[in-house]
Amino acid sequence: DLRNGLRPLGSTPAEFEQDLLSNLYYRRGTTVESASAQDAYETLALTVRDRLAARRARTAAAHYETNPRWVYYLSAEYLLGPQLEQNLLYSGTTDLAPAALKALGFSPEEVEALDVEPGLGNGGLGRLAACLLDSLATLDIPAVGYGIRYDLGIFKQDFENGEQVEKPDDWTFQGDPWEFPAPDDWQTVGFYGYVGPEGWVPGEIVHGEPSHLLVPGYGTETVNIVRLWRARAAQASFDLRRFSAGQYAEAVQEAVKAENISKVLYPDDSTEMGRELRLKQQYFLVSCSLRDIIRRFRFRNSDWSDFPVKTVIQLNDTHPTLAIPELMRLLVDEEKLDWEQAWSLVRQTFAYTCHTLLPEALETWPVDMLGRLLPRHLEIIYRINAELLDEVRATFPDDLSRVRNLSLIQEEPQRRVRMANLAVTGTFKVNGVAELHSQLLTSTTFADFAALWPDKFTNVTNGVTPRRFVRLANPGLSALITEGLGSEDWLRDLSLLSGLAPLADDASFRARWRSEKRHAKSALGLGDPGAMLDVMIKRFHEYKRQQLKILHVITLYQRLQSAPGRFGVPRTVLFGGKAAPAYYAAKSIIKTINAVAAAVAADPKSSGLLRVVFPANYNVTLAEKIIPAADLSEQISMAGKEASGTGNMKLALNGALTIGTLDGANVEIRDRVGADNFFLFGLDAPAALSLRSGDYQPRSYYEADDELRAALDALSNGVFGGAGQEVAQSLLGRDEYLTLADYRSYIDKQDEVAAVWQNQERWTRMSILNTAGSGFFSSDRTVSDYLERIWRASPVRP
Numbered sequence: 001d002l003r004n005g006l007r008p009l010g011s012t013p014a015e016f017e018q019d020l021l022s023n024l025y026y027r028r029g030t031t032v033e034s035a036s037a038q039d040a041y042e043t044l045a046l047t048v049r050d051r052l053a054a055r056r057a058r059t060a061a062a063h064y065e066t067n068p069r070w071v072y073y074l075s076a077e078y079l080l081g082p083q084l085e086q087n088l089l090y091s092g093t094t095d096l097a098p099a100a101l102k103a104l105g106f107s108p109e110e111v112e113a114l115d116v117e118p119g120l121g122n123g124g125l126g127r128l129a130a131c132l133l134d135s136l137a138t139l140d141i142p143a144v145g146y147g148i149r150y151d152l153g154i155f156k157q158d159f160e161n162g163e164q165v166e167k168p169d170d171w172t173f174q175g176d177p178w179e180f181p182a183p184d185d186w187q188t189v190g191f192y193g194y195v196g197p198e199g200w201v202p203g204e205i206v207h208g209e210p211s212h213l214l215v216p217g218y219g220t221e222t223v224n225i226v227r228l229w230r231a232r233a234a235q236a237s238f239d240l241r242r243f244s245a246g247q248y249a250e251a252v253q254e255a256v257k258a259e260n261i262s263k264v265l266y267p268d269d270s271t272e273m274g275r276e277l278r279l280k281q282q283y284f285l286v287s288c289s290l291r292d293i294i295r296r297f298r299f300r301n302s303d304w305s306d307f308p309v310k311t312v313i314q315l316n317d318t319h320p321t322l323a324i325p326e327l328m329r330l331l332v333d334e335e336k337l338d339w340e341q342a343w344s345l346v347r348q349t350f351a352y353t354c355h356t357l358l359p360e361a362l363e364t365w366p367v368d369m370l371g372r373l374l375p376r377h378l379e380i381i382y383r384i385n386a387e388l389l390d391e392v393r394a395t396f397p398d399d400l401s402r403v404r405n406l407s408l409i410q411e412e413p414q415r416r417v418r419m420a421n422l423a424v425t426g427t428f429k430v431n432g433v434a435e436l437h438s439q440l441l442t443s444t445t446f447a448d449f450a451a452l453w454p455d456k457f458t459n460v461t462n463g464v465t466p467r468r469f470v471r472l473a474n475p476g477l478s479a480l481i482t483e484g485l486g487s488e489d490w491l492r493d494l495s496l497l498s499g500l501a502p503l504a505d506d507a508s509f510r511a512r513w514r515s516e517k518r519h520a521k522s523a524l525g526l527g528d529p530g531a532m533l534d535v536m537i538k539r540f541h542e543y544k545r546q547q548l549k550i551l552h553v554i555t556l557y558q559r560l561q562s563a564p565g566r567f568g569v570p571r572t573v574l575f576g577g578k579a580a581p582a583y584y585a586a587k588s589i590i591k592t593i594n595a596v597a598a599a600v601a602a603d604p605k606s607s608g609l610l611r612v613v614f615p616a617n618y619n620v621t622l623a624e625k626i627i628p629a630a631d632l633s634e635q636i637s638m639a640g641k642e643a644s645g646t647g648n649m650k651l652a653l654n655g656a657l658t659i660g661t662l663d664g665a666n667v668e669i670r671d672r673v674g675a676d677n678f679f680l681f682g683l684d685a686p687a688a689l690s691l692r693s694g695d696y697q698p699r700s701y702y703e704a705d706d707e708l709r710a711a712l713d714a715l716s717n718g719v720f721g722g723a724g725q726e727v728a729q730s731l732l733g734r735d736e737y738l739t740l741a742d743y744r745s746y747i748d749k750q751d752e753v754a755a756v757w758q759n760q761e762r763w764t765r766m767s768i769l770n771t772a773g774s775g776f777f778s779s780d781r782t783v784s785d786y787l788e789r790i791w792r793a794s795p796v797r798p
């Protein structure tokens, strides 16, 4: 029962339908007769949201009462996925909704198709943030996610003549029924200006206006929130004087300038572009969020020494690292704490997760740009650096290289602030996202810091939410799992999946497992359901080696021509993923894939044997359709490059077998599902590193391998167009990610895959054992590890 005597919302079909009807009339302002599918969608969303809002109210009340320790997650990206099905499941209205819609003459399928996902992220980092929030709520942990409410999310991908073209993603064109605007919690953010005797005097002021989405827990009462900030002009900035003088553009330029800050998500996911607007976005996010966190702290607390007791703030990669100097500024300049006390509070409050190993992905900002945009913060960074280097000199006397490497300031070729060094220095814990990754961080990227502060470094292997990526995406397989295990408890304790292992020896269970997979494949409708569905779904990047997959396809195609006997088994190869718009090499690979797909499709010899499909605009919605249908999961990055991967986990959980290198979380997947149930190939990280840093001659592999030469020659001769030639050229040139070195091992392993596929009983057994062994990769386990090793927060049950 709600406080203040509010009538609880009904849960019978009649009561739900009644609520839907009254919302259609009173909140949507239309009638059943004249309502559109969009009206029905928005009304259904409000009706479901109300039920979650009731739980939210109870959760907020319980949090206020208990004054708990809070986990705040600061992330520039959240890939939340489509909200409707999730909120139906979490509000227990999955069956009520379609019945009520039908009763009012609406088609549930048509309505569900209008559930546009908020694409406020690029890939792994953004989706992980969403999975962690889901698990924090499911584990009843008081938590808030903070982010930016970009007007335009990740671009829509389309293909023109096989080339990727980007279209703006105006996701709120129809408004967003799931969000709660909270304009009265607005915050003020300053930029530019100077530091005077009385402190920083910003030259430009904007307002941050929040809205939040509900983050319900599964199988519990808790409903947390994710709060997203949008930029607004500080005061009514419409310049009437200019307007009446006909200077229309100037009249609104202040507002436009301000709103530009949260206009669009930067579509790069591994190369920093150093744009000033991106730096403004990062400061905007941390300034609004820290003020909101302090406002919430002050609800029940007044002593600053309690701040790190009640608050832990996780930095999702370096993008929100400015939070460290910003909290220093707030504590020293506004709250008048002394530097030492402030610095000790800051270092007890922040923790940092690193999601990459690529040097070009580690952000650095030009000192002059940062000094101009945030003059006071640069001063603070300099002081932090001075104290750091004193400690370094004391710990490693006369070791100039350490001083140079650890300094927050890169001196050559341009003076730049190293955000990763600042993140490590200003936090109490730093973690990688898979065991191999965390090891490589302490042995390479942060080796000097690990020598200085060995206890600061830990690992928390990524995970994914089984609610969205098994229960919602794959209801058929979920029902079979529930039947096999005897209950749905696995959805809140994924380690229970191990109970499926004995069923791998049960022929009838295998048959039903196989038919669920086949059903998912026909539902996807991309290729013959009888063929092996071989999927590579992830952002395009040369280290992920989509180029190696395309060499395999060309080899299979050439075998069709010259050695049909060696072709193997009918296979549909599915690619999905976007390339950063400025990433030319990745876009050449996309173009080449589409050219190869067209050539294969045009060749009658391929029919029924080989097909290449590349559905455009891969996102969470599409992932939920592809992952249940996949037989083979391609995780073929150069060892030592993929921090973890999370697609690998989603695919294994849905019974796909993995062909992969010993990279990122592949290592742990293989350990947990069993080496016999994993197709391992290629150089491991140490071998790859020594070959890469040694005298690697890609051409020697070309000369030594007939099939490799034939495939590369086809590319070089333009059989698959100019883009193919560029791909061949780079592989026969530097081949940065050892694609040619791993080719033969990969092709031979793929032949093994084909051989196993021919024994469907064996394949299905391995598939069941993959699911059974993947319980570890639940984001609930990931959050439990964060709680134990970093956050140390406790559940509050409303």
Ligand SMILES: CCc1ccc([C@H](C)CC(=O)N[C@@H]2O[C@H](CO)[C@@H](O)[C@H](O)[C@H]2O)cc1
Binding pocket: 122, 123, 124, 125, 126, 128, 268, 269, 270, 271, 272, 273, 317, 355, 356, 361, 362, 363, 433, 462, 642, 643, 644, 645, 646, 664
């Ligand atoms: C500055 C541009 C930029 C933007 C985003 C990023 C992200 C860190 C890239 C990313 O998404 N990394 C992925 O994070 C996943 C979640 O931890 C991992 O599973 C992937 O291996 C990693 O590539 C780096 C650089």
